[in-house]
Amino acid sequence: xxxxxxxxxxxxxxxxxxxxxxxxxxxxxxxxxxxxxxxxxxxxxxxxxxxxxxxxxxxxxxxxxxxxxxxxxxxxxxxxxxxxxxxxxxxxxxxxxxxxxxxxxxxxxxxxxxxxxxxxxxxxxxxxxxxxxxxxxxxxxxxxxxxxxxxxxxxxxxxxxxxxxxxxxxxxxxxxxxxxxxxxxxxxxxxxxxxxxxxxxxxxxxxxxxxxxxxxxxxxxxxxxxxxxxxxxxxxxxxxxxxxxx
Numbered sequence: 001x002x003x004x005x006x007x008x009x010x011x012x013x014x015x016x017x018x019x020x021x022x023x024x025x026x027x028x029x030x031x032x033x034x035x036x037x038x039x040x041x042x043x044x045x046x047x048x049x050x051x052x053x054x055x056x057x058x059x060x061x062x063x064x065x066x067x068x069x070x071x072x073x074x075x076x077x078x079x080x081x082x083x084x085x086x087x088x089x090x091x092x093x094x095x096x097x098x099x100x101x102x103x104x105x106x107x108x109x110x111x112x113x114x115x116x117x118x119x120x121x122x123x124x125x126x127x128x129x130x131x132x133x134x135x136x137x138x139x140x141x142x143x144x145x146x147x148x149x150x151x152x153x154x155x156x157x158x159x160x161x162x163x164x165x166x167x168x169x170x171x172x173x174x175x176x177x178x179x180x181x182x183x184x185x186x187x188x189x190x191x192x193x194x195x196x197x198x199x200x201x202x203x204x205x206x207x208x209x210x211x212x213x214x215x216x217x218x219x220x221x222x223x224x225x226x227x228x229x230x231x232x233x234x235x236x237x238x239x240x241x242x243x244x245x246x
Contacts, residue, residue, distance in 0.1 A: 005132040006090055007035045009219050010083060011059065012075075012152055013140035014042045016052045017212030020183065023055065026216035027063030035223060037063020037216070038086045040078055042148050043071050059212075064090075072148045076155040080162045083135060091131070132169045134190070135159075138219050141176045143207045160194040175222065177215035178208040184218040 009030060017023050027037040039060045041052065053069065060067035066086050070078045139145075139152060156174070163170045171190045179185030187200060 005134055006087055007134045007136075007223060008065070008083065008086060009035055009037045009063070009136050009138055009216065010079070011037065011039045011138045011140075011212070011216070012042060012079075013039070013056070013210070013212065014044075014052075014145055014148065015140070015142065015210055016049060016055055017210050019209040019211040019214070021213035021217065023212040023216055024058040024062040026213050026220070027059045027065075030216065030220050031062065031064040033220060033223075035063075035220060036065045036086050036090055038065035038082050039063075039067045040075070040082060041067070041069035042075060042145070042152070043069065044147060055212075059216075072151040075148075075151050076158040079155045079159045083159060083163065087131075087133065129166050130168045132171075133163065133166075134171045134223070135163075135173075136219050136222060137172060137174045138215055139174065139176045139187075140210060140212070141204055141207075142178065142210045146207075149204055156194055164192065173222065175215065175219055176204070178211055183211045183214035186222075 030037050037059060039056045041056045056067050056069065066082050066089070068078050068082055137156060139149075141149065145152075156172075160170075160172060170192055172188065172192070172194055173186070173190045174188040174194070175184050176187050177184050188194060
C-alpha cells in the first residue's frame, strides 16, 4: 500500500469564528485535497458556547478528522491523542479503499475474518510509526485565548517530542490567527523540531476577530508551498501569509 505523506491541520481554538467564509466549507476543501482537519476546543473554567461546540464538530466532520473539547490543563495529552488517532483513522481509510479495489465495492475492514483483520491492523499500526507526517498547527490567538497560550505552547512541545519518537519523518509548521496585518501569521516554518516556540510564545499578542474560515483557507495553501528558501524568493504569486516579526 502506497501512503505517501499524511497531512493534517490541527486547529486549536476556544470560540466561534466571526469573520470570513464558513470554516466547515474550508475544512471540506482541505479534505478534498487529502488534508485531514482536526479541531481541539480549549476551555479555561467556563463552559463553551453551544454555537462554538457545533462549529468545532462541523469543522472536524467536514475535514474528515476528529474533534475534542478539553480544559487547558488537559491539552498536552489531548493534542497527542487526537493527532495519533487521526493518523490511524486516515490509514484505516486508505486500507479500506485498497480492500474495495481488491475485494469489491462493498468490502471493508470489518468484513474480514478476525485473524485477517488483526493482521491488517498490525500493518496499520506499523505504518503509524513509519509513515511520513506533516502537521500544520493553526492556533486561535483572539483575545479570549490569552491565558491559554502558555498551555498551548507546552502541548505543542510535548507533541513534537512524542511524534519525533516515531520512526517516520515528521514536519511541523505553526500559523496563528488573526495576524497583525492579515488573517494569518506564520510563526514557525516547516521543521522537524519546535524548540523555537519557547522564545516566541511569551511575546504573542492576542486580540481581534476570529477569522477561522480564512485561516483554514490560508493553511491549505501553505501545504502547497515548497519548503525551501528558494521557493519563498522565486514565487511571488503565492497566497499571502504574513510572517512574524518577533
